[in-house]
Structure formats: structure tokens, C-alpha cells
Amino acid sequence: xxxxxxxxxxxxxxxxxxxxxxxxxxxxxxxxxxxxxxxxxxxxxxxxxxxxxxxxxxxxxxxxxxxxxxxxxxxxxxxxxxxxxxxxxxxxxxxxxxxxxxxxxxxxxxxxxxxxxxxxxxxxxxxxxxxxxxxxxxxxxxxxxxxxxxxxxxxxxxxxxxxxxxxxxxxxxxxxxxxxxxxxxxxxxxxxxxxxxxxxxxxxxxxxxxxxxxxxxxxxxxxxxxxxxxxxxxxxxxxxxxxxxxxxxxxxxxxxxxxxxxxxxxxxxxxxxxxxxxxxxxxxxxxxxxxxxx
Amino acid sequence: xxxxxxxxxxxxxxxxxxxxxxxxxxxxxxxxxxxxxxxxxxxxxxxxxxxxxxxxxxxxxxxxxxxxxxxxxxxxxxxxxxxxxxxxxxxxxxxxxxxxxxxxxxxxxxxxxxxxxxxxxxxxxxxxxxxxxxxxxxxxxxxxxxxxxxxxxxxxxxxxxxxxxxxxxxxxxxxxxxxxxxxxxxxxxxxxxxxxxxxxxxxxxxxxxxxxxxxxxxxxxxxxxxxxxxxxxxxxxxxxxxxxxxxxxxxxxxxxxxxxxxxxxxxxxxxxxxxxxxxxxxxxxxxxxxxxxxxxxxxxxxxxxxxxxxxxxxxxxxxxxxxxxxxxxxxxxxxxxxxxxxxxxxxxxxxxxxxxxxxxxxxxxxxxxxxxxxxxxxxxxxxxxxxxxxxxxxxxxxxxxxxxxxxxxxxxxxxxxxxxxxxxxxxxxxxxxxxxxxxxxxxxxxxxxxxxxxxxxxxxxxxxxxxxxxxxxxxxx
Numbered sequence: 111x112x113x114x115x116x117x118x119x120x121x122x123x124x125x126x127x128x129x130x131x132x133x134x135x136x137x138x139x140x141x142x143x144x145x146x147x148x149x150x151x152x153x154x155x156x157x158x159x160x161x162x163x164x165x166x167x168x169x170x171x172x173x174x175x176x177x178x179x180x181x182x183x184x185x186x187x188x189x190x191x192x193x194x195x196x197x198x199x200x201x202x203x204x205x206x207x208x209x210x211x212x213x214x215x216x217x218x219x220x221x222x223x224x225x226x227x228x229x230x231x232x233x234x235x236x237x238x239x240x241x242x243x244x245x246x247x248x249x250x251x252x253x254x255x256x257x258x259x260x261x262x263x264x265x266x267x268x269x270x271x272x273x274x275x276x277x278x279x280x281x282x283x284x285x286x287x288x289x290x291x292x293x294x295x296x297x298x299x300x301x302x303x304x305x306x307x308x309x310x311x312x313x314x315x316x317x318x319x320x321x322x323x324x325x326x327x328x329x330x331x332x333x334x335x336x337x338x339x340x341x342x343x344x345x346x347x348x349x350x351x352x353x354x355x356x357x358x359x360x361x362x363x364x365x366x367x368x369x370x371x372x373x374x375x376x377x378x379x380x381x382x383x384x385x386x387x388x389x390x391x392x393x394x395x396x397x398x399x400x401x402x403x404x
Numbered sequence: 405x406x407x408x409x410x411x412x413x414x415x416x417x418x419x420x421x422x423x424x425x426x427x428x429x430x431x432x433x434x435x436x437x438x439x440x441x442x443x444x445x446x447x448x449x450x451x452x453x454x455x456x457x458x459x460x461x462x463x464x465x466x467x468x469x470x471x472x473x474x475x476x477x478x479x480x481x482x483x484x485x486x487x488x489x490x491x492x493x494x495x496x497x498x499x500x501x502x503x504x505x506x507x508x509x510x511x512x513x514x515x516x517x518x519x520x521x522x523x524x525x526x527x528x529x530x531x532x533x534x535x536x537x538x539x540x541x542x543x544x545x546x547x548x549x550x551x552x553x554x555x556x557x558x559x560x561x562x563x564x565x566x567x568x569x570x571x572x573x574x575x576x577x578x579x580x581x582x583x584x585x586x587x588x589x590x591x592x593x594x595x596x597x598x599x600x601x602x603x604x605x606x607x608x609x610x611x612x613x614x615x616x617x618x619x620x621x622x623x624x625x626x627x628x629x630x631x632x633x634x635x636x637x638x639x640x641x642x643x644x645x646x647x648x649x650x651x652x653x654x655x656x657x658x659x660x661x662x663x664x665x666x667x668x669x670x671x672x673x674x675x676x677x678x679x680x681x682x683x684x685x686x687x688x689x690x691x692x693x694x695x696x697x698x699x700x701x702x703x704x705x706x707x708x709x710x711x712x713x714x715x716x717x718x719x720x721x722x723x724x725x726x727x728x729x730x731x732x733x734x735x736x737x738x739x740x741x742x743x744x745x746x747x748x749x750x751x752x753x754x755x756x757x758x759x760x761x762x763x764x765x766x767x768x769x770x771x772x773x774x775x776x777x778x779x780x781x782x783x784x785x786x787x788x789x790x791x792x793x794x795x796x797x798x799x800x801x802x803x804x805x806x807x808x809x810x811x812x813x814x815x816x817x818x819x820x821x822x823x824x825x826x827x828x829x830x831x832x833x834x835x836x837x838x839x840x841x842x843x844x845x846x847x848x849x850x851x852x853x854x855x856x857x858x859x860x861x862x863x864x865x866x867x868x869x870x871x872x873x874x875x876x877x878x879x880x881x
Contacts, residue, residue: 111592111593112591115591129864261867
């Protein structure tokens with residue numbers, strides 16, 4: 111009887127697994143067929159990628175020749191796939207603006223790869239267009255989270271059927287923060303402490319290099335940009351960042367606005383600009399970009 | 405290790421196959437293997453606390469054996485006292501030490517003193533309240549000569565460390581479990597299928613209902629001042645279903661897994677949200693704990709045998725102790741007190757044993773019964789606010805906002821998909837409320853493809869709509 115029980119249970123699980131695998135394959139095929147990466151804005155010459163610093167700092171109305179594809183909590187690992195597909199499909203883009211902030215190179219960025227929340231949020235958006243090598247890497251970081259995220263892959267792929275802008279409508283974009291850093295928060299300097307683990311994160315740095323090499327291979331000029339942060343935002347890995355820049359990207363323009371003078375009312379928190387801050391910063395950035403963009 | 409994890413999905417089949425294939429017919433070896441698997445399961449979280457589990461179990465084993473031979477009442481009382489002190493002492497130290505220290509400090513400060521004390525950085529051993537109560541219950545039963553003390557240490561350790569109930573109950577009775585551990589277990593196909601179905605249903609409640617409610621509940625209860633009264637009420641409703649899905653889901657999984665190994669646990673939840681009175685609710689919610697307190701605290705205090713005043717006193721003690729059992733925080737005590745107060749009108753009017761049967765079991769459901777059911781659910785939901793809030797002040801503020809300062813504006817969030825899941829849960833539970841778990845007899849007489857289709861649907865809903873893996877709320881108790 112126990113054999114019968116195990117056989118029937120196994121058979122049931124087999125059917126279940128088959129249903130899931132079929133859904134997964136169908137979703138992948140469907141989304142690959144339906145996906146397009148063409149941005150319907152031929153005048154846009156600059157593509158901006160990065161994390162939430164980029165998302166909330168770049169105002170597309172002011173920077174009218176720029177496409178803001180920054181995405182909250184996104185490591186270069188995911189941005190690489192995004193930049194690759196967008197640059198391939200949009201040859202009019204000539205410049206790649208890459209958010210280059212202190213938190214993107216430090217070791218604490220590791221959780222942006224291995225944490226289940228980050229994987230389940232970002233991986234479904236890019237998994238169908240990732241290189242095998244990248245998939246192997248993320249699987250080796252957290253196989254459990256990748257397996258758990260398969261349900262999200264299917265759910266995400268189903269959107270392919272229902273939307274015409276798939277998948278780039280899910281790949282980030284400009285955001286607006288309306289709140290202001292309050293006086294009480296400003297005075298509480300403890301909140302501004304950056305207590306994460308220090309050291310340079312090798313994987314994120316490797317993918318930043320990959321993004322830059324890929325852009326260069328497509329005759330796209332990479333430009334690094336650091337968005338403004340509040341004076342109380344303690345940055346304790348500045349040496350690391352400068353070291354990384356000097357040793358790897360010294361040939362690239364680096365638009366460093368870290369200390370760009372802005373009032374407290376321009377910040378949503380210590381390292382994110384709100385609507386007012388984004389407008390002021392975008393004007394300043396536009397002026398700087400004019401020197402680079404032909 | 406938690407039931408809703410990949411580790412457990414690997415652990416369970418391995419243990420199951422060894423248990424039934426390699427050790428079949430060898431009861432003592434199967435029990436020894438239950439101990440080993442229980443230790444792996446528990447030690448996965450923190451192996452150091454295995455010694456605590458072992459200590460508790462061995463103390464009660466030896467006390468039980470002594471109680472089996474000692475006749476002197478004085479000595480028997482002494483033995484029982486040692487067991488109570490060991491179990492409650494461990495529980496008190498790990499769970500309540502800091503609470504008492506902090507409370508004393510606050511009380512002294514209130515009178516103008518500044519005592520110097522040290523709080524300890526204690527880690528609360530997961531499930532300690534469950535296994536100490538289970539083990540202590542055995543000693544009390546042995547003292548009362550309600551059972552024959554167990555001589556075989558393996559059998560007894562198996563009873564204490566059987567992994568399905570180890571972390572969050574049900575708090576099983578030795579009178580129910582030890583005979584099952586002693587006898588030879590034979591594989592029963594129907595019981596195993598039944599067990600799997602119960603596991604599936606428990607997983608659905610945990611992963612689809614509770615885990616999806618959790619993020620909304622956390623958002624509101626972590627920052628209640630940011631939300632209006634309507635939103636807080638929505639959050640309270642969601643918490644009512646979160647805790648039900650979480651805890652009854654765990655119990656269903658525990659019962660189902662135990663069945664896979666040939667054991668029968670007691671029913672821990674019996675559709676509590678279909679109760680028409682608070683007393684009925686407490687006969688249906690966390691039954692193993694309620695009956696534990698009834699048998700080992702309420703009855704020794706005199707139960708309802710004395711005057712009404714004594715009965716009220718005993719009832720309030722039970723509710724306060726039950727609240728305190730849940731955690732070292734005044735919020736739990738307040739939650740217990742509120743439920744005690746809810747309970748009193750029925751007790752005083754002697755109508756607390758009015759509804760012993762599940763609603764609608766004997767004839768049509770009257771409008772009054774529907775209204776009572778809704779009102780009981782409302783009262784329970786309001787009490788849950790004290791259970792979930794971080795402090796009594798915050799709980800009071802939430803209740804005030806919901807009941808007295810509510811302008812019934814639109815809620816700031818309304819997770820319709822989560823409520824749709826809750827509606828499906830309620831519908832299925834309603835349809836199957838006469839069974840130990842609702843889907844037990846669903847489609848049993850239908851052709852296999854229909855029946856399996858139904859199970860597939862539940863599995864796929866778990867896969868697609870499951871919330872992020874969360875630990876069980878009751879592990880902290």
C-alpha cells in the first residue's frame with residue numbers, strides 16, 4: 111500500500127511540476143515573441159540607468175533628450191541586461207548615463223543580489239533576456255530564491271499578453287518624491303549614518319565594467335554620474351569610489367554632483383531628491399551634459 | 405526548519421521513507437528515529453537549545469518514573485513541585501526574566517527610585533512554551549495517576565520531540581500520544597491521503613492567506629499614526645485572518661504530517677470564526693491550550709464548583725495566564741483580560757454552553773445567529789488589536805481611532821486580492837465546517853481527474869499567490 115501511496119503522490123507531483131514547467135516555457139516563449147525594446151522617442155539620445163538615486167533625480171521634462179530607466183534597488187547585474195537590450199534596439203541612443211554612487215560599489219550591495227526580496231522583484235523582469243552566465247551566477251548566489259521566484263516569472267510573462275510596452279514598461283523609469291526631509295530628521299544625525307559593511311563589491315564592479323564595455327562596443331559613450339546627497343549623509347567609502355574610478359574608468363567623464371548645493375527642502379531623505387531637488391539638479395546636469403553631448 | 409520551506413520539503417520525504425521502509429514494524433527504532441529527526445528539525449534553528457529540550461524531557465521522564473513507584477503523598481507532591489519548578493522555571497527565565505526586571509524597574513521609577521538592574525540578552529528558544537507545557541502535562545497526569553508512567557525513555561523522548569508539534573503545538577496530551585507511541589504502527593493508505601490533504605490545506609492557509617495579509621498588517625501596525633480609522637480597521641480584519649491562517653495552518657500541517665507517520669493529534673482549531681458567542685469561540689480556538697489550562701489550572705483552582713464570584717475569579721485568572729503565556733508583554737495580558745471580560749456575560753447568565761454544535765448543523769440558521777456570529781467576530785477582531793500592537797498605548801490609540809474617532813473615510817489601502825483569498829477561504833471552510841478540516845470530503849466521490857484537479861488548483865494557488873516565506877507567528881511563543 112505504501113508503494114501505491116508513494117507512486118500516486120509522485121504521479122500527482124509529476125503532473126503538477128509538468129503544469130508549472132509548461133506554464134514557464136509557454137510564458138517564456140510568449141514573452142520573447144511579444145517583447146520589444148524600441149523606445150518610441152527618436153530624439154532621445156541619452157539613456158540613464160542606475161538605482162533609485164537616478165530614478166528620482168533625473169527629470170525627463172527638463173532633460174528632454176534623456177530616457178530615465180533608473181530602478182529602485184537595482185544592482186548593475188540587472189542593469190546590464192537592461193542596457194544591453196535597450197542599446198541594441200535603439201541605435202539613436204549615443205550616450206549611456208550610469209548612476210555611480212558610493213553605495214553601488216560597497217560590499218553591502220551583496221543583499222541586492224542574494225536577498226530573496228530583491229531577487230523576486232528584479233529577476234522576473236530580466237530573466238528571459240539574461241545571458242546563461244548571468245543566470246548561473248544568480249543561481250549560485252541564492253538557488254532557493256531563484257526557484258521560489260519562478261512563480262513570479264510566469265506571472266510576469268503573462269503581462270506580455272496584456273500590454274503593448276512589454277517588458278520595458280517594467281524596467282524602471284522616472285519617479286517623483288514629494289515629501290521633504292523634516293527638520294527633526296535633519297537634526298537626528300544618527301539616521302544619516304551609513305552603517306553598512308565596507309569594502310568593494312567585486313561582482314557589482316564587474317558588471318559595471320561589463321556595461322561600459324558593452325556600451326563602447328556599440329559606439330555609445332558611457333558617462334558616470336553621482337547625484338546629490340545631503341550634507342549629513344555620511345559617506346565612508348569615498349576613497350574606495352575614487353580608487354575604482356581612477357583605476358578602471360579614468361577615461362570616462364564623471365559628472366560628480368555629490369556636493370551640489372541644495373536646501374533641505376530639496377531632499378526626500380538623505381540620499382534621494384524630491385521633486386524640487388530633481389528640478390534644480392536636472393537643470394544643472396543639463397548644462398553639464400551639453401558640454402559632452404554633441 | 406519551518407514547514408513552508410524548501411529545506412522541509414526535502415527533509416520530510418527522507419524521514420518518511422526511512423521511517424516506513426527501513427524501520428517498518430520496529431516500533432522502538434521508529435521512535436528512536438522520531439527523536440533523531442525531531443532533533444535535526446529543532447536543531448536546524450539553533451542546536452544549542454536541543455540541550456534545553458532534552459533536559460526538560462529527561463526531568464519529566466525521571467519524575468514520571470518516580471511517580472510510578474512512590475506512594476507517599478508528601479513525596480509525590482515534592483516530585484510534582486520539582487517538575488513544575490523546572491518547566492516553569494526554564495520558561496520563566498528564558499521568556500519572562502527581562503519582562504519582570506523591566507516591569508519592576510518601571511514600578512520603582514514610578515515611586516521615585518532608580519534601581520540598577522541588568523537585563524540579559526536572552527534568545528527565546530523557539531517553541532519553549534509548547535514543549536514545556538506538553539512535558540509538564542505528563543508529570544501532572546502521572547501525579548494524578550491518570551496514566552501509567554512511561555518506562556521506555558525512547559518512547560517518552562519521541563513523544564516530547566516528535567517534530568510536527570515541536571515548535572507550535574498542538575500541545576498534545578500524554579494520555580493521547582503515549583499509547584500511540586507504544587503500539588506498532590501500520591501504514592494506512594487512507595490515513596496518509598487524509599494527512600496529505602490536511603497538510604495541503606494548512607499550507608494554503610499559511611502561504612496564501614496569512615503571508616499575504618502579513619505585509620499589509622505590518623505596514624499599518626508598525627506606523628499606526630499614519631493611517632485613518634477605516635484603514636486601521638481593515639488592518640485589524642487582515643490581522644484576524646493572518647493569525648488564523650498562520651496558526652491554524654500550522655496546526656493543520658502538524659496534524660497532517662503526524663497522520664503520515666501513523667499518529668492522530670487532537671483537533672486544535674474548529675472553525676472559530678463561525679462562533680456565535682465568545683465562549684463558543686474559545687471552545688474552537690487553540691483547543692489544546694484552552695483545555696490544558698482548563699484541566700491543569702482552572703479545575704485545580706476550583707473551576708465553576710464554588711460561588712459565582714470564585715468562578716469569575718478563576719475564569720479571569722485563566723484568561724490572564726493564557727494571555728501571559730503568549731508573550732512577555734503587557735499587550736498579551738491586556739488581550740487576555742479583554743477576552744476574559746468578553747467571556748463574563750455568558751458565564752454570569754449561564755449561557756456559555758449554549759452553542760456546542762457548529763453553526764447550521766441542526767437546521768436553518770436564524771438571523772440572530774448570523775448577527776451573533778458577526779458580532780463575535782467583531783469583538784474578537786478588536787481584541788486582536790491588543791495582541792498585535794507594539795504597546796498598550798498604541799493599541800488604545802488604534803481602538804480609539806477605529807471606534808470613536810472614525811470618520812469612515814476611504815481606506816488608505818484595500819488589498820482586494822487578499823480579501824478575495826479570504827472570501828475563498830471562508831467559503832471553503834463554511835462548506836466543510838462539519839469535518840476536522842474543510843476539504844476532507846471534497847470531491848471524494850468524484851472521478852480522479854476532478855479530485856486531482858481540485859488539489860492541483862490549491863497547489864497552484866499556493867505556488868502563484870503565496871506570499872513571501874514568513875516564519876510562523878506562534879514560534880515566538
